[in-house]
Amino acid sequence: MPDEIDLLRAFRADTAGPDDAAWARARAAVAQAEGAATPAPRSRRRRPRGNWRFPGYRVNRGRVIVAAAAVAAVVAAGVVATVLQGPPSLSAPVATAWQPARPLPSGSGGVTAPAGTWRLLSYLVARGWQENTSGPEPGLLTCPTAATCYVEGDSSTSPSGPSDMNSFYVSSDGAQTWSVLxxxxxxxxxxxxxxxxxxxxxxxxxxxxxxxxxxxxxxxxxxxxxxxxxxxxxxxxxxxxxxxxxxxxxxxxxxxxxxxxxxxxxxxxxxxxxxxxxxxxxxxxFPKDAAIQSVACPTASRCVAIGVYGDFDPKTGPDLDHGVLLTSDDGGMTWQWGTWPKGYGPGAEPEVTCADASHCAMIGFVEHDGTERDQVGYTSGKDAAQYTVIGFSSDGGRTWTTSTFPRSMPYPMIDALTCPTPATCYAAGSDLIAQRIGNTYNAGSSVVAVTHDAGRTWQRVTFAVPAQVPGGMQGDSFLDIGQIQCPQADACVAIGISDQGSTSTPIYTNHG
CATH class of the missing domain: 2.40.10 (Thrombin, subunit H)
Incomplete structure (x- = not known):
């Protein structure tokens, strides 16, 4: 696994490096450490999850172990003196100078451009929700208004390497075009x-x-x-x-x-x-054994937090069927245990959002023995059936009801949830409807669902895919939607996922 070594090479670019024999010994030590590492918990889903999040736990835990092994291997290879120099540190605030934005190139369908540049290929849906097949690097989406959105991009150059959120993009026209800062x-x-x-x-x-x-x-x-x-x-x-x-x-x-x-x-x-x-x-x-992963504070005093129990065995992973629910009435300074709703768990990536002090929603996870099918095959056995539900609360997170998605969304896996009003919520992710883009086969499809009645009913929004995978993208770019932002009830922007190493990501909008 070369990625950690490559990172160390970049870190030491301004100093003399070890010879090829030393690097060979370091790589061998990394491979040996990886092979001897404690087995990671099994993945709960056999397909990629949203955006910068790694699929399941295997990659994350492996990265920590292998990264440590890489450092040890480099030390063993005779580069102690360089490593001990250490990277720079800050001892006081530092302000950078003002710099202009650089527009990313865009154009109409069929326009060719050099590798690594940007172009707007087409809009695949004429009215309503639109899918723009050229967007920023995959990353973290924030839209403070319907017109202005930011993306912290993952500029990792390797599909298997760790995420590298060190780029920044802005759009001032509702995600139609983008500039880099x-x-x-x-x-x-x-x-x-x-x-x-x-x-x-x-x-x-x-x-x-x-x-x-x-x-x-x-x-x-x-x-x-x-x-x-x-x-x-x-x-x-x-x-x-x-x-x-x-x-x-x-x-x-x-x-x-x-x-x-x-x-x-x-x-x-x-x-x-x-x-x-x-x-x-x-x-x-937080209270002992509460491993909190998501917090929402709709007011200065009211907060709701969800997560998993922290006393789990790293070899088997946390209990995804029983979650932790906490509430606070003093702005998060003290927390009280709540009762996790029955019927679902928190899953690997729980998320809670609140439209106001009373109305909250969260992503829930269901798994049970059975058979999970798609168009080309199935999995069966213990915990084989896995899918997402949404929990709704109208009393500030004290009690919850369960909302399920329509049959038109088979086995949904939701990565992001936002509720611009107490009644209107948008959920984004994927379902098990297979699709093919050129020679690439995906077992799932990107999907957005919207409710205007606090989860009583949902409407499914689907998207066409291009005939071929656009340049700069990986084949699973259209498999899933990782994040969604709705600064207004009728104005949303969502961003697709993509393998690390991609330079472009689908952007989904329902306005403009």
Whole structure:
């Protein structure tokens, strides 16, 4: 597995490197460590999940083990002196200079362009929802308004390599066209951007891969301020900002960094609040054994958090059938146990969202013995049938009802949920309707579902696919939709998934 070695090569680009024999010994040590690693928990779904999230747990846990082994192998190969130099660190806030955006090329269908550039190929749906077959790199989507959207892109060059959220894109015309903005040197994003206005946004990040930082921009990404986080605040995982200076979210334990997806399953995650743009933080712990993965705070006092039990065996993974539900009435400073609704679990990637203090919705996960079929085959046996349901609450998360999707969405797996009003919610992901794009076969299809009556009924939105996989994309780009943002009840933007190493991602809109 060369990716970690390649990262170390890039990190040491300005120094003399070891000879080929040393690298060969390092690679051999990595391969041996990978083979001897403790088996990872089995994947709960045999197809990719949303966007930057790795499928299941296997990749995430493997990356942590192999990355550590790679470092050990390099040390053994005789490069101790270089590694001990360490990457740069910040001791005080740093502001970058204002820089202009660079438009990404676009054009009509059939236009050719050099590899790695962008073009608008076509709109595949004439009215209503549209699918744009050329978008930014796969990444984290944020749309503060119907017109303005941002994407933190994954510029990983290898389909099997770790994610590298170090690019930044902006659209000011409802995701029709995109421009790229520079990211501060050495910065990778660790949370999606959260914007209190069109231009005032914040995010968590890492500085040269090791130091958690707090990133802010007051001009939509033309310039940034990087603040080193206090010693008792780790890597920021999620962030929600109600003003330019007041934000809340989840962070890892003191000073720790973690791998996306897998790391958040462990207890030790903290709830934080900053009211001065990241200068100071108030921290609150969750109850013991509560590994929280998603938090929603619709008001200054009301918060709802969901996750899994943290006392699981890493060899078998967490219990995805029984979830953790917490509520807070003092803005997240103290938490009370709630009763997880019956009939479904949290799944590997639970998510909760609240339209107001009373009305919340969350992604639930169902698995049971049986047979799961698609057009070309089936799986059967224990926990073979797996699909998503949506839970709705009208009393601030205290009690929940279950909403299921229509039969036209067989075995849905929902990656993202947003509710712009108490009654209107959009769910995005995939279902088991097979499709073929050129020579590429996908067992699933991208899908959006909308309800206007708080889950009593759902309408399915589907999309056509091009005859061939567009340049810059992987074959599974149209398999799934990873994220969706609806700043208005009738204005949504969604972004597809793609293998790491892709330079383009489908964009879905229902307006403009």
């Amino acid at each position: 520079p990211v501060p040197a050495g910065v990778t994003f660790t949370s999606a951007l959260s914007c209190a206005s069109v231009t005032d946004c914040s995010a968590g990040g890492l500085y040269y891969g090791h130091q958690p930082v707090y990133l802010t921009t007051a001009n939509g990404g033309h310039s940034w301020t990087m603040r080193p986080l206090p010693a008792d605040v780790g890597q920021i995982i999620t962030l929600a900002c109600v003003t330019a200076t007041t934000c809340r979210g989840l962070a890892s334990a003191a000073g720790q960094t973690m791998t996306h997806g897998f790391g958040t399953l462990f207890s030790g995650t903290w709830f934080f609040v900053t009211s001065d743009g990241g200068r100071d933080f108030a921290l609150a712990s």
